[in-house]
Amino acid sequence: MITNKNNRPLVSVVMPCFNSAQHLNQAIDSVLEQDYPNIELIVVDDGSTDNSLQILQQYGDKIKVIVQKNGGPAAARNTAMRAATGDFIAFNDSDDIWLPGKLSTQINYLLATPEIGLCYTSWIVWDQQQPLQQRLNKQPNISAQQLVPEFSGWIYLKLLKVSYIHTTTAVMRKDIIDNVGYFNEAYRVGEDHDYWLRISQYCQVTKLKRAYSVYRDEPISITKTLHPHNFSLLVLEDNIRRFGLNCPSGAKIELSQVEKYLGERHFVYGYQAMLSKQRHIAFKSFKFGLKYRYKFARTFFLMLACSNSITFKLLLKKRQLQIIRSFYNNILGGVTCLG
Template sequence: MQANTPPPKVSVVMPCYNNAAYVRQAVDSVLQQDYPNIELIVVDDGSRDNSLEVLAGYGEQIKVVSQPNQGPAAARNNGIRHATGDYIAFLDSDDLWLPGKLSAQLAFLAQYPDYIACYCSWSVWDGRSTDQFIPCEQTGQSLELQQDKSGWLYLPLLEDSVIHTISLVIKKEVVDQAGFFNETLRVGEDHDYWLRLSRIGKIAKLKQVYALYRANLQSVTRKVHDKNYSLLVLESAVEKYGLCSPDGSCLPESIYRQYVAQRHFVYGYQSFWAGHRDKARLSFINSVKHPNYCLKSMLYLACSQFGFLYQRVLTKKV
């Protein structure tokens, strides 16, 4: 590359919905990256607070796109449509990037062009100081790979969504090939997208923590959605792609059945303690079929079968 040739542009897509209290920190963590060619696109997803006022203060440093409230998948898709970069990265408006993130990832992708994307390690953050996450003596970029979470990731992704949205940088040509996030998925649209990426090429994970996920300390219980989206994403991927990775490695049918049972059990457990007895009962009926979850599922199923017993258990929990 000639000295006067600018480095590849990275388009950073940031959905924002009612995050006026946090979006400034998120935006600053992008603008303060030492990578020299960044385009930040903030998609306001119909915020009802003063998020737009906060964003207006940045002037031409960022590009702000407004849309009616449609959810994070639609917001990310809108940001992708406006992106003009050679790479796409994502950051949510209440999370944070640490110094050196983009430089390290772009350096890796330049050095190893056979990878289509690069993600990094992340940590859960309480919103206080970030000093604990930054090494006292950080000498240069850390490009060390986490080998067990790098390469052809289709099989690891069938087990779990090992990639965090805020950690990933993807080649734009690959995004064009993979298409947009599935807006019909209320949750799990990111997992669905990573599974699609994993069919296209190899993905690398840097060991270094470069991203912080803000913990929602106000949430006492996890919200139970209308459908078991985690299961839907898994079954949809296997129906479309099967149990074998593009590199030739395959997942045994018995392990796949275990993954299915685990998703039934987790959804049943969440539904049980959130007061959705019917959802819980149906999920435990499915998870009880697998030996790994048989005993636990039977116990929860017995409690959820009888209203008086279920209410008694819930009362003791409270």
């Protein structure tokens, strides 16, 4: 175990950066200002075209900077992880914020529980409509190491439903990489969900109830470019093929429940395609989702509405679009790592 400052193990903090100039200082400072004394912060500039690199260079030897061509979040994280020299790996994104005490709390927990491979925490969603401190003041008073038992231990089956682990909250032992590998760079979205699923088959994890990270929530654009593949679905299908429906603890999940998860991903991707006005993709996604009978009546109706341009245009009239957007946002509240 690498120790140096105050006899504490070195923690390598991984931060991918792509055109993050607006929030980059706040993300970096939230890491450097932690009370944990032994940190190396590795920031990978993933082909930024703004002034992110100039901001990074201002930190001098306080951080390690690696510049590469744009390859996506998975590729950037992998580059940083390969350069890491610490015994633990922590993650923060270049627009998110760590709260004081985060790293020391999680490292202390992992040092005290060698059977746990990864520790993650609750997080705060900040819509930036109010000052951050005002948002933080609304948090309940929770002890530093209070656990969330239902989302701790062997959680593979729970992760099949949704990615309960937010990347910016996770701290893991570096030797996990030797057994699980790195992020799958084929996934441009959902690469984190895939990684946590793979880790959950290898080791137990723990969730701390107290929030130690702030996720900066940017408004969803109605014209957001649709990803060409339903990555959320692919992540789930790939891991089911690899690991099946059994948890290392011996627990199992019914096939019917997993089919519901698969149907949900078809349904949500269909909504995304509708909002992007890509009728043919929406039709195809709803059609494939029908076999899982998830929200069958609504899926069938939307599939029919997407079957020709006239009904599709009627569906996307302003009033109907507002209804769709509202419902879609409600879905996003329960599903993460969407394709």
